[in-house]
Amino acid sequence: MTYSEAPIFDEDFREQLDTLLTWRRDVRRFDRRPIDLAILDDLLDRACLAPSVGNAQPWRFVSVQSEPVRLAITEHVDAENRKAADAYDDQQLQSEYQKLKLHGLREAPVHLAVFCDDEAAEGRGLGRQTMPETMAYSVVMAIHNLWLVARARNIGLGWVSILEPDAMSAILDVPDHWRFIAYLCLGYPAQKSDEPELVKLGWQDRINSSTTRFVR
Numbered sequence: 001m002t003y004s005e006a007p008i009f010d011e012d013f014r015e016q017l018d019t020l021l022t023w024r025r026d027v028r029r030f031d032r033r034p035i036d037l038a039i040l041d042d043l044l045d046r047a048c049l050a051p052s053v054g055n056a057q058p059w060r061f062v063s064v065q066s067e068p069v070r071l072a073i074t075e076h077v078d079a080e081n082r083k084a085a086d087a088y089d090d091q092q093l094q095s096e097y098q099k100l101k102l103h104g105l106r107e108a109p110v111h112l113a114v115f116c117d118d119e120a121a122e123g124r125g126l127g128r129q130t131m132p133e134t135m136a137y138s139v140v141m142a143i144h145n146l147w148l149v150a151r152a153r154n155i156g157l158g159w160v161s162i163l164e165p166d167a168m169s170a171i172l173d174v175p176d177h178w179r180f181i182a183y184l185c186l187g188y189p190a191q192k193s194d195e196p197e198l199v200k201l202g203w204q205d206r207i208n209s210s211t212t213r214f215v216r
């Protein structure tokens with residue numbers, strides 16, 4: 001496509017984009033409608049449009065479809081979640097934590113594990129000599145693309161991180177040089193909100209965004 005054919009984004013588009021950002025949620029409550037595999041493929045194609053260090057495109061997506069594997073992962077997360085609750089000394093905090101729903105692994109039609117191929121030849125090392133972690137950052141960029149394009153199709157995504165990365169790599173039997181980045185649930189949300197669930201439940205309010213800006 002030539003420069004003259006490049007789209008010019010208008011005010012309507014900006015408003016829609018703002019709405020998408022406002023209504024993107026981490027979703028843990030799914031209705032059980034399946035997601036068409038062609039739709040998932042389409043979403044992943046768009047995730048792959050993300051920027052990446054040296055254009056290394058190190059993201060690797062594993063669609064977890066085997067029921068025994070999904071169950072093993074769900075049970076692993078539940079066990080880690082119990083350990084996480086036990087780690088709170090403060091009884092009040094522990095009880096608040098235990099009331100949170102921190103994954104929708106049992107209901108979500110799609111489980112997706114995301115890895116970073118630290119040995120990807122693509123990019124030929126550009127940009128990752130002094131900051132090898134930029135490979136993982138690149139994968140997170142793709143995840144965020146996925147989060148947004150899914151929401152734009154009214155599909156919710158929930159990120160599950162209450163787990164041991166090594167255990168995930170072992171359960172999923174992936175190559176040794178793939179670094180575990182994320183386990184994602186996708187499905188149609190049972191509820192929609194413009195407010196994070198952790199805000200709604202009083203666990204953590206949004207901070208004032210102006211307090212995150214500094215000048216040097």
Ligand SMILES: Cc1cc2nc3c(=O)[nH]c(=O)nc-3n(C[C@H](O)[C@H](O)[C@H](O)COP(=O)(O)O)c2cc1C
Pocket residue numbers: 024025026027028101102103159160161162195196197198
């Ligand atoms: C790296 C990362 C890990 C997360 N892990 C979890 C998790 O294990 N369980 C969970 O319920 N939410 C998890 N979340 C979602 C956050 O709780 C959520 O993004 C935050 O509360 C703000 O809500 P929102 O995404 O709906 O705006 C994770 C989010 C990120 C970015």
